[in-house]
Amino acid sequence: MSDRYRELSVELGERSYPIFIGEDLLGTQDLSPFVSGAQVMIVTNETVAPLYLDRAKACFPGKRVDTVTLPDGEKFKDWKTLNSIFDGLLEQRHTRKTTLVALGGGVIGDMAGFAAACYQRGVPFIQIPTTLLSQVDSSVGGKTGINHPLGKNMIGAFHQPQAVLIDTASLQTLPPREVSAGLAEVIKYGLIRDQGFLAWLEEHMESLVSLKPEALAEAIFRSCACKAEIVALDEREGGLRAILNLGHTFGHAIETYAGYGNWLHGEAVGTGMLMAAELSALEGMITRDDCDRINRLILRAGLPDRPPVGMTADDFMGLMAVDKKNVDGLLRLVLLRSVGDAVVTSNASPENLALTFARFCS
Ligand code: NAD
Ligand code: MG
Secondary structure, three states: OOOOOEEEEOOOOOEEEEEEEEEEOOOOOOOHOOOOOOOOEEEEEEOOOOHHHHHHHHHOOOOEEEEEEOOOOHHOHHHHHHHHHHHHHHHOOOOOEEEEEEOHHHHHHHHHHHHHHHHHHHOOOEEEEEHHHHHHHHHOOOOOEEEEEOOEEEEEEEEEOOOOEEEEEHHHHOOHHHHHHHHHHHHHHHHHHHHHHHHHHHHHHHHHHOOOHHHHHHHHHHHHHHHHHHHHOOOOOOHHHHHHHOOHHHHHHHHHHHOOEEEEEHHHHHHHHHHHHHHHOOOOOOOOHHHHHHHHHHHHOOOOOOOOOOOHHHHHHHHHHHOOOOOEEEEEEEEEEOOOEEEOOOOHHHHHHHHHHOOOHO
């Protein structure tokens, strides 16, 4: 069995859990050892269900498996749709011993995880992420939640899964834009913490874009290892975990400016990381060559390297001022001390920030 997949552990004491990564694990990997009761509720959506629901059900032999199928889209990551998960659980008489299973991308993972955190004051859940972004990012670390009309991810809870099952084969059906968006977060891990991984990505980017299974498994493994290590050191984002937000302050401004859904999160993060790199160079931390190197990799991943046409420095400043990471009115940014080493700082000079906007805005 074990040559079929690679295994990692997120070390959180009694909340520790394994991540299994491999090809064709869906339908063949027995997850029933991670289900303590007799009931399983798979939460998925209309896009993913026809593709993978039958195989996901086969992962729970001997269990009673029910399903809630949600509409597809970030706009359904809301209170009303969350409530339909509770409807399904109650109508089908799921008890405190039930296990929820998230089958889908980050939207499903965040919602199913939050439903698990709330249902009957908390039940176990398992993540089966099916987008690259969810496999390398949202399924690991225990952040769950929904959006509020006044802000993204504003309602939520920390709730760690029992296990994460990553089937690299499920990425074969993912639209290329979603693959590129996931690659932005993969590149992020190299930039913030793992220079060796960044060099590996430079050698294998085309294999990743064309979804070669061995390359995907390696990139996902190294990304999850990086996230698992950071989460183990700082589960509730007291400090270090904030470096996972490299490119995200600029990126969120781009997402909001473009209107949610027009730029994918990963696309905005890709450009955001280039802006963070530029500012790091202006602050004397990395070199111009480093910036060019990062820019080349972003482009090879199929990601944009400029903000939307028409977006100005004022647009950025207005949108970045409301960022969640700001403390006491100071703009907090993740910058690169060197390639492979990120730092959170409120000390970037306003002049260099203005220069960064001048170089990126049309
Ligand atoms: P998503 O869940 O919307 O999935 C993207 C699209 O791909 C959807 O249309 C989905 O139905 C479809 N899809 C999923 N798997 C597929 C497959 N195998 N084949 C074909 N289509 C498939 O988006 P996402 O990028 O996976 O996740 C974004 C969400 O994750 C956001 O809501 C974000 O806030 C959240 N997120 C959470 C964390 C965290 O730590 N909890 C981290 C990052 C992002
Ligand atoms: Mg992100």
